[in-house]
Amino acid sequence: MFFLWKIRSCFAIASLLCLLPFGALAEQPTIQATLTFAPKVPPPISRSTQARVVVDFEANEFTGELTHGEQYTYWGFNQSVPGPMIRVRQNDTVEFHLKNHKDNRFPHNIDLHAVNGPGGGAAVNLVIPGKKSIFSFKVLNPGLYIYHCASPVPNIPAHIANGMYGMILVEPEQGLPKVDREFYVLQSEFFTQPSTQPDLLELSMEKGLAEHPDYVVFNGKDGALTGDGALKAVAGETVRMFFGNIGPNSISSFHIIGEIFDTVYIEGSLKGAVNHNVQTTVVPSAGSTIVEFIVDVPGDYLLVDHSIFRVAKGAVGFLSVTGKEKPDIFKSIQK
Template sequence: MATLAGASLARAASEEDAPEMKVNAATAAEIAKLPRVKQTLVEPPFMPEHEQAASGGPRIIEVTLPIIEKKMQIDDEGTEIWALTFGGSVPGPMIVAHEGDYVEVTLQNLATNMMEHNIDFHSATGALGGGAITKVLPGEQVVMRWKATKPGVFVYHCAPGDVMIPYHVLHGMSGAVMVLPRDGLKDAQGKPFKYDRAYFIGEQDYYIPRDETGAYKKYEVAGEDMADSLDVMRTLTPTHEVFNGKVGALTGEGAMKAKVGETVLFVHAQATRDTRPHLIGGHGDLVWEAGSFNDKPDTNLETWLIRGGSAGAMTYTFQQPGVYAYVNHNLIEAVLLGATAHVVVEGDWNDDLMVQVQKPGPIQTT
């Protein structure tokens, strides 16, 4: 009797599963009919070309993301790290989609690399964000597809397991995804909103070991620093806190550009530590601090919080020309550790907004 009961239950389960299997098969067939678009990724702070409001229905966005292990200099003093990168940059490139799109990622672990890698998309739905199904050894590639169900900005990062998770992330393996609502962004009143330029700032904390003299150590191959680096990481005290891979990456020739009257979208991501972006001389006109575009943005913020392991977005319409400093307003990290960027803004000065009433001179007494 028990055997018959078991068989009946098995048949019932099979019959119950059948409709779901048909639904899945139909869904797969529908996905196969969607138009495919290859997205050309670019090095941050720039973003790939994209529509702000989708002009058509859902698409499959094809992305190729090579993993490159390479030696990088992270300051002007010659400090080096064997960076583990998505696409060869720190942070990895921004991926842009619209809600309802599918993102199909070809993850390539180059044969010249030393380590196993994978990718965890905070924007994806499913255990480990795809980390379990994207593990690749050197010389291998894997293809993963995920559906963009949540509008907002999200971190992605490498997560091979155990101590290799912080080791890989803190050697540069993180980036971000922006999922726009199909009809574009909305302001605080729910009205359609557009930006003129967009920049991606990836904040990275490094933990570089020192030798017995206090000098930063250098290593011949990727992974050679693992034991030393883990010891420094356990202090929770970074030696460098930088934007886009190195001290000064977004200053001088690398500074972001804008013009008076332009509205600029800034996406800021930090995979491990809380950070407090601040635009000196400007404001967060609209701020999606936690990254969700489904939520009403905050307005007119002076400083905003990006939680470790997340991304946030801010827009500002520049009113005055000049060189604006965009900083982590933990000023120790901004000034001493490197978390400073510049935005060079062109245009005409408005004395009504700011003017020097009196030039510096001797203190006058009455």
């Protein structure tokens, strides 16, 4: 009788264990996030299970080139504007480590629009110079999301306008369709005035309040996507662009001259509305979009904000496409 009771007890325990969520039996594996700087994108996620993803950021206040011959007093993450791109999978748990460099003057934090929680995390991660904060969150909703600093000292707009922003991609559990090229492009405005140092610009709050930017740029500076920085592809390839607009004030009318977006994930949602055959897509301040298209013929294609006077302020870049001509699609006819 004791032997039969023991067998039944084992079966009962096994049945109960089967009813428990997997996470109760085994902890999620912990991995280090692969972070990339614009226009590079982290590689697609190949795993099919959830993970605990550790993300390491540092807030920096530094000097960098905004336009030819002019430096700017940037604030950014990981010594970059925009900050690194993060790529995770739906239902992952992110463990976010934020350091504030000891030489900084101001407290910093981070508000990730992918977070379901107070302040997008900013309510629990404000950190003074020389210190570090850690918090975690589960990514519930697939999509492309903006992140930015939301420190109230001296004020939130100053942190955003000075360069403390970037994007986080939450892939759906089934992943995204395979493409040949992926790019990370983020539009932003800069409101400048001379500082006390020669050839060094700093933020003008007055211009910001008046919503009169001196520069509207892609990837943090004038000319970032021109010359050696131009995006590159080969005719016949499928291109996916993760495009964001931090503002901090204006809406972007994103357009590529000579291309039509085959697929647009509206407002960066990956389980929402999808549009096709789109010429120009509207991206709100602190919003995003994902566009996909095939580059059919070689040539130089201009990325612009089609609020077209902004091109003169820097909102222009190049996608340089090489490869075989296709005269059945496009050709010049001499008369």
